[in-house]
Amino acid sequence: MAPPVKPASADELAKQQRSISVAEFFEKNKHLLGFDSPTRGIVTTVKEAIDNALDACEEAGVLPDIYLGIFRMEGDIFKVVVEDNGPGIVPDNIPYVFGKLLYGSRFHQIRQSRGQQGIGISAAVLYAQLTSGRPTLVISRCGSDRPAYRFRIQIKTETNEPEILEKEETTWDRIHGTRIEIEFKSSLTARKRLVEYLRYTSVVNPHARIRVELDGEAILFDRASDEPIIPPQAILPHPHGVELGELKRIAAGSTEPLELFLVNSFSRVGQKTATEILGLAGLKPNKKASTLSPDDLAKLQVAMQQAKVPPPLGGQCLSPIGEVLIRQGLEKEYEFDFCSARTRPASVYHGHPFIVEAAIGYGGKLESEGTARIMRFANRVPLMYQQGACAITGCISSVNWKTYSISQSGLPTGPVLLLIHVASTNVPFTSESKDAIASIPDIEREVTLALQELGRDLKTFLSRRDKSRQTEERARAICAIIPEIAEKISETIEKPVPDISPIEGQIMKRLVAKKKTENGTVTISLQNYTAHALDLTLYIITSDDLKKAEPEAVFIEEMDPDHSGVWQIRLAAGENWRVTYQGTGNGMIDIRGVDEKKKVVVDLDRS
Numbered sequence: 001m002a003p004p005v006k007p008a009s010a011d012e013l014a015k016q017q018r019s020i021s022v023a024e025f026f027e028k029n030k031h032l033l034g035f036d037s038p039t040r041g042i043v044t045t046v047k048e049a050i051d052n053a054l055d056a057c058e059e060a061g062v063l064p065d066i067y068l069g070i071f072r073m074e075g076d077i078f079k080v081v082v083e084d085n086g087p088g089i090v091p092d093n094i095p096y097v098f099g100k101l102l103y104g105s106r107f108h109q110i111r112q113s114r115g116q117q118g119i120g121i122s123a124a125v126l127y128a129q130l131t132s133g134r135p136t137l138v139i140s141r142c143g144s145d146r147p148a149y150r151f152r153i154q155i156k157t158e159t160n161e162p163e164i165l166e167k168e169e170t171t172w173d174r175i176h177g178t179r180i181e182i183e184f185k186s187s188l189t190a191r192k193r194l195v196e197y198l199r200y201t202s203v204v205n206p207h208a209r210i211r212v213e214l215d216g217e218a219i220l221f222d223r224a225s226d227e228p229i230i231p232p233q234a235i236l237p238h239p240h241g242v243e244l245g246e247l248k249r250i251a252a253g254s255t256e257p258l259e260l261f262l263v264n265s266f267s268r269v270g271q272k273t274a275t276e277i278l279g280l281a282g283l284k285p286n287k288k289a290s291t292l293s294p295d296d297l298a299k300l301q302v303a304m305q306q307a308k309v310p311p312p313l314g315g316q317c318l319s320p321i322g323e324v325l326i327r328q329g330l331e332k333e334y335e336f337d338f339c340s341a342r343t344r345p346a347s348v349y350h351g352h353p354f355i356v357e358a359a360i361g362y363g364g365k366l367e368s369e370g371t372a373r374i375m376r377f378a379n380r381v382p383l384m385y386q387q388g389a390c391a392i393t394g395c396i397s398s399v400n401w402k403t404y405s406i407s408q409s410g411l412p413t414g415p416v417l418l419l420i421h422v423a424s425t426n427v428p429f430t431s432e433s434k435d436a437i438a439s440i441p442d443i444e445r446e447v448t449l450a451l452q453e454l455g456r457d458l459k460t461f462l463s464r465r466d467k468s469r470q471t472e473e474r475a476r477a478i479c480a481i482i483p484e485i486a487e488k489i490s491e492t493i494e495k496p497v498p499d500i501s502p503i504e505g506q507i508m509k510r511l512v513a514k515k516k517t518e519n520g521t522v523t524i525s526l527q528n529y530t531a532h533a534l535d536l537t538l539y540i541i542t543s544d545d546l547k548k549a550e551p552e553a554v555f556i557e558e559m560d561p562d563h564s565g566v567w568q569i570r571l572a573a574g575e576n577w578r579v580t581y582q583g584t585g586n587g588m589i590d591i592r593g594v595d596e597k598k599k600v601v602v603d604l605d606r607s
């Protein structure tokens with residue numbers, strides 16, 4: 001029998017107490033930051049570095065030109081290289097940015113940005129040294145008049161402080177920007193997801209160009225727009241979003257009397273609102289904010305929540321993508337029969353402004369079987385994991401897609417793509433790994449409304465398409481029997497079978513092109529029976545002399561013994577056009593500018 005375990009005394013326990021550095025904590029709990037496996041580690045590292053590159057370019061107002069290289073080194077060690085053309089990082093800050101967790105420029109600012117916590121890239125550095133034992137290389141330059149610096153850095157986990165293994169001035173052909181090289185143990189099992197992450201990033205950042213070298217394969221995600229993003233501006237906290245601890249900290253740092261303190265420290269608070277808040281709290285306007293007792297602070301915080309304060313202005317601190325660019329971004333990477341996008345008006349949850357954007361793609365090259373492709377984004381960053389735990393997925397499942405003519409099994413099924421983007425000054429993630437959005441009713445309502453609007457758009461498209469398919473089928477059936485009728489009638493009245501192409505063109509709503517030669521005059525006529533204006537190019541290749549054609553060709557090329565003539569024609573719906581020339585009518589004609597299915601070409605000289 002094992003000897004009984006002696007319980008520890010309070011003194012013995014006291015000896016074991018010690019503080020834990022945040023780096024030690026995350027070294028043990030790396031799954032919280034998205035480094036739960038080597039497969040996922042590579043996706044998270046790339047994501048953190050690219051998000052930072054995009055954020056930095058956005059802050060500097062430059063069009064992002066990003067290079068990503070992923071190289072297999074020896075064994076299962078991989079090297080990730082990310083280089084950007086952002087503003088660079090000043091040399092004094094480089095060790096902290098990469099060698100200290102919870103260090104960053106965005107945590108204290110209220111505005112939309114990809115990074116928030118100041119933990120992402122240093123967590124990747126920590127993961128690298130943990131799995132490969134290798135430090136991270138950083139090169140950065142802040143302008144043409146400044147030298148570039150090269151660092152090798154790792155993190156002292158016991159203290160969460162940077163350890164600089166190498167620092168030197170260096171030459172670099174970029175005028176400004178940052179390059180990092182991180183080596184860690186991984187695999188390329190997640191290759192598909194990695195490419196998907198990059199594709200999704202490119203869709204919601206249509207102003208970015210990302211050049212990729214992925215283990216020997218070159219991929220380019222080019223930009224669809226040359227407009228840099230207007231960087232969102234930081235705003236003051238909104239009274240409805242302030243918690244007691246935060247209020248205590250802000251008040252302690254103020255030298256102003258309460259009324260001025262409220263007006264100057266919070267967004268959307270004017271003198272009238274400040275008076276209302278102070279009235280509700282029962283506090284005097286000239287009392288100094290820094291002298292408030294804990295009781296006064298608690299009353300003030302409650303009054304701030306109760307007072308009617310206009311919602312924060314989302315336009316200034318948020319940067320939605322916009323309907324046109326979402327569609328451009330999607331259509332650059334996917335092919336659809338139909339695509340529609342919506343940007344909802346700015347809204348607020350717990351005092352934090354947010355905007356929901358959504359898009360739907362249907363048909364085209366989307367897979368016709370299985371559940372819809374769902375693309376979730378927060379502040380222009382793709383959310384690649386934990387789809388089932390995300391409030392966005394819950395909203396998609398709760399919409400009744402059948403009312404919009406889409407089959408559904410929880411999620412919609414069929415050739416459907418859904419994109420949802422939540423942009424906020426404070427995206428409520430379910431964890432530090434920023435994979436899923438928490439269930440916040442105000443956000444869920446906006447997502448659902450956006451999806452319903454898109455569902456209605458799709459339904460309109462589908463019913464129009466079905467109607468035009470029906471009309472076309474009917475027209476096709478009629479056209480199929482016209483030649484027979486024409487033949488029968490001509491037999492009865494003993495006349496030659498007439499040219500039925502104009503009737504066919506009229507019924508099928510097509511462009512009818514006819515070529516006919518009579519007494520040495522060739523006539524080519526075009527009749528637009530479609531419902532739209534057409535911009536057409538007519539090519540004639542023949543040995544007949546085209547130089548004297550009426551009207552004149554815009555271009556004639558001699559290709560002995562043939563000539564080719566080109567005519568540019570704009571034909572309004574219902575309009576017709578003709579060209580004539582002398583000759584035998586040999587050769588061929590070709591018409592561009594109209595879908596093959598929408599034209600009937602009849603060469604009467606050959607019939």
Ligand SMILES: Nc1ncnc2c1ncn2[C@@H]1O[C@H](COP(=O)(O)OP(=O)(O)OP(=O)(O)O)[C@@H](O)[C@H]1O
Nearest residue numbers: 052056097104105115116117118119120121122178
């Ligand atoms: N490529 C870069 N160019 C310029 N500055 C950068 C770059 N990468 C990081 N930084 C700076 O380093 C800081 C820390 O980056 P880090 O990735 O650790 O956190 P974050 O992006 O602020 O937040 P999160 O942890 O949510 O990703 C950033 O806030 C930014 O100021």
